[in-house]
Amino acid sequence: MSTFGSTPTPIARLGGQDPELQAMVAEAVNGGTPLMLLHVDIDHFRSINENMGADVGDQALALLGRRLVEQLGSEARVWRHGSDEFIVALPRRPGGPNPDDFGAQLRDHVELPMTVLPYTLFLTPTIGLALCPEDATTSSGLLACAETAVGQAKHEGLNLVRRYTRDAAVSIRSDSIIARQIVNAIANNEFRLHYQPQINAHDGRVIGMEALLRWHSPALGMLVPERFMHVAEKLGVIVQIGDWVLRNAFRQARIWRDWGFDDFEIAVNVSTLQLLRPDFVMEVLEAMQDAGIPQQMVVLEVRQNALAKDTHLVHRTLASLHREGVRLTLDDFGMGDSNLDSLVRFSVDKIKIDRSFVKGVPNSAREVAITCAIIAMGHQLGMKVIAHGVETDIQLGFLRRNHCDMFQGHLFGEPMSAEDAGSVLRRRYLRSDAFAATKPDRTLLLLDDEENILRSLVRLFRRDGYRILAASSVNDAFELLATNDVQVILSDQRMSDMSGTEFLGRVRVLYPDTVRLVLSGYTDLATVTEAINRGEIYRFLTKPWNDDDLREHIRQAFTTYEMPHR
Template sequence: MSPETPQESIYDALGMVVIRVDADLKVWYVNSFGLRLLGFARLGQVFRRPLIELFGADPTNSPEFLAELRDCSAHRGVHQVEAPLTTHDGRQIWISWSIEYRVAADAILAPIFLVGADVTRVHQSMASALLFQHIAQNNPLSIVITDADLTILFANPAALAMTGYAVDEVIGRRPQMFRSGLTPDETYQAMWAALGAGLTWTGEFVNRHKDGAIYTERKTISPIVDQAGRCSFYFAIGEDSSKQHEAEMRLLELSSTDALTGLRNRAGFLVELARLAQRASAARTGIAVVHLDVDDFSSVNSLLAHDDADRVLVEIGRRLDTTVREADVVARLGSDEFGLLLPAPEVPLAAHCEEVSSRLLAAIRPPFKVGERSIELTMSIGIACFPADGSDAGELLASAASATQLAKRDGGDSAVTFDRAAGGEDADRRELLGELRHVVDRQQLILHYQPQLSLQTGALIGLEALLRWQHPERGLVPPGRFIPWAEESGLIIPISEWVLAEACRQMREWLDAGLPPIKVGVNLSARHFRFPKLYSTVGDALAQHRIDPRTLELEITEGAMMHDVAIAARTSDRLKEIGVRLSLDDFGTGYSSLAYLSRFPIDVVKIDQSFVRDITSNPTNAAIAQATIAMSHKLGKVVLAEGVETEEQMHYLRRSDCDEMQGYLFSRPLPAAEIAALRRSGRRLDFGAGKGDTPPTVLLVDDEPSILSALRRVLRREGYRVLVADSAAAALGVLARETVEVIVSDQRMPQMTGTELLSRVKTLHPRTVRLVLSGYSEITAVTDAINRGSIHKYLSKPWDDEHLKSEIRDAFRAWKERFSSDGG
């Protein structure tokens, strides 16, 4: 090698590739930057080698590059060419070359200089832009981009189809053109508050189509800032949520209407009572809550056929409805129980109630004609008034029902007004309330735990902590007897804090005993959910007992969530910041809608046992459960059914794609020691002969043992049968031997990438659902594989356990939809 010249010292300081070759295109010099970029350690590796060998066996795949070299030798001058090449260490880069022929006195000196700049990032940016354009143009969601002044710069076809405008009608205009005037001002205020703080905002607009039609759009808007922190663009992605609103209204109608009589059901009655109570409180007026129970209806059931007895109930409902005012609310609360809501009239409420009671009793007395039979009935009526006899819907209805029982004791066919002061039950209540103040100090509270099971695998995957009061004289006091009083009196706060601390303590005890982590649900009362220190109370309990927040699930009732939506949203967000899971309890029985459900960070939706109890025989409750499952899955929520007591209920829920269940079919709530024994036994839900012998099987493919171990640990806790392979070849071997429904493969592996493996698996084993899990962003390869149908979904490392479990559940659900019907 020739000694270094002064010019070459200068070249070594450049951030560009400099190569000198002779007339035979053999290398005499490469500067330091060029050696590093091309993958060489020293000049000796390339000295006097053909230029073509610097770039690998087939370096450029670009005939233009070689043509420019030859043309430079023939015609001299400076030539420009941009070409891809493969470096010595296998990387793919782009170089912009300036090739110059030089005349030199010393014939030994190379006559050609190549000076190159690395323009790989430019090409990557162009590729990314093309990829974005392809994704945006073909995305089913609307995408709109504006500048900082809200001038529309881009709208994809989905956005144009949603709004009804052509592209030239929206570019250069502002999004205000879509406004209908029906979106609340508060929505825009919340949006600008978030965007002004540099945050992403999600919400709903009521917009107007070009043809005048109104539609609802759920939108997510993000500000895009420059290096100086100034907003340069707004990126908005949305979807038409009108159909979701229609589904919600249908679900609300189903969940609030009695299928037999067409009147409101208990849930609808309580919703309306809460609404009227709020209005009456603001107007300082009253409401009468009337509970009606048919006297001795059991004898009618035994006398008549089932359908005939139902016809009598329908006629009772009709008579009640025609007896009261149009403003009054009539409902069927149970089998032979009815309810009325009477907003305060102009006359005093007490006098009005007495007059209405007389008319109701008279309306029921005429005989009911059933075929050739004539049935005479009477009713017992109980009346409670808001606010004197209760401050919430449940307490008011309980007070009215208590008065009904007094009417029945007096022989029925009468009306009784609730008298709190005169009731013996009130004295008992005061006594229990006094003792409730000391239950924590006296250590009279205990927790039992109800198992929660996967309806995919049958495995025990969670527990719900249930409170019991071990009274020294009365024995176990039912929660339904003391929890409402604790809630009303405010004692629920210290009791709830004990429950939270005790559940965490027990979780730590199980962990120290060698049992694996398990999800435990703890109920939050409505009052505790609004407690200002709840966030720190939960955090302190987790920290004190060293509990992973992801294993604690806080269960919140619909009423607690809907009491104050703004406070509920803030509290939910703060709890999610800790990392705990949130579940919505008793779904379908209270005030919530799916619109609210979609706005809260809920992880689990629990179907109330009132819908499960007759799910196999009541079409209305079955429809509610199916709609809840489908809509919850669309929103990315897990669905758990409560109160499953029969195999028929379990199988129906399983066929309806419900994720989890709890109930007496598997186990009653158990003390902690019995739960530990149950967990060690490995007992799981029995799906019946041939229905659950082999758990759902997932194959994990990764060349890193630590990754396989971590993934296997997470998925085995869910009850899956987990197989592993450390290479693509090993995976193909496993698939040849075993029946596998779901495959999760790493992308970067020796010999064969994950996308290549799954492309082969698609052909060899088409009855599989295939996922890629990778820490590398190879968008083009993955996108191509998805488009070809080789990959069901792409997941990224590092993964979140809960998100991974959710995706695996969805993959098995997809497998079931595709293949189970034909014997898979």
């Protein structure tokens, strides 16, 4: 940890025509050593000045500048820029770090804790990176490209490193168009609400609709909130937009309630700025009263990073809403900058698994582990769990087998007009075939990447009346497991994409009740012993096999499975 002792020697501020930077750019342009330039913007630095004092902020920036000079090496050049920004230039010599790696290294240096007594500070940067001569051939052009890259990074979030692209520049320019037009969007009747169904995991019944905002911009066409809400937040009009969404969603819910649908929920996203308004709870209650809908019909979805802002005020607002009977969902769980104790400290009824994790199941071990952990954690805390971004039957099957409570995604319908959403409500049940009960007993999964052996095994076990699933790759096997209730698995050991013991080890985590056997002509005694000792496999059988003996082993495996399930 760096500690502020004596006053650090201040580093130079970057002027408009800095001769050192101009010389570095000229060398790169004239066939010499190429250059990378990084614009480092310290996130939320204003809060340090406001809460701890400007002196602490000035000392922290001086200390950070000295740290960067000392740790980035003699070839790097560091300047102060603006109030809380730095510019770093580094020649790109052969064998040196590539730009992305250097940007990540620079971010790590900024994030090291520092002490400015009596405080310990934890800073994070957003970094934009531009290359010379690829992106610009003048110092001013290169600085502009790096600043544009910072703007693109902030568009995606904070504490990111992004390289300049021409597409990013176009995006920044379109933001200026958005800023000019969005202030009049409500008055010009340019906003629309679409609705996406939320599904009960038990039977496929529609139990909710999430209201999703769309803006029909005269200049840019139809835009989703991710494209314009960050601009609306900067301009302060997001509060008016949020109020418009609440009132119109509640009115639509009242129409559906008058049709007789009084057992479903209307979910509405709320912004951080709305939650920070002292009168927000009253505004929500008044909107519900004006629409004539009960509190238990309303679900407000709160993004996880909102919980990291003004913790006390947000906590008080959410607690008040909860006491009034409004239900709360923590959106995009697993992402953002809030930590896990937010589940305990804040009053929420549901957590929504971010679509980036749902996309990876069941084939990605990382996404599977995170998804299962979120479901288990939510249930331990007495919350319902909704999976966002469900697009395939395989994802649906996996999530159902792992006891997720609700689903939302294109598998059940894209965001749609109120008229189409009303038709979905009248149907009440979606994809009923996927939720039909399946016979749970005597299903055998065979996995072998040699097709002739796989066909022989299928013929062998068919006579015993099992329901047989055959897979020639690990990915196929995971997909079958996600969509079928399998009791016994017989896997080859030596396969091109993953060994049998490794595959069955992952299966044990996902589907611990299955009985798992390995069949192989190759015997690695240490691997087999370790797998058996860890409980990953039930038996290890060898090729070539005796038909009667192998059939008996599988029969015993089913008996072993059925004993605790009787």
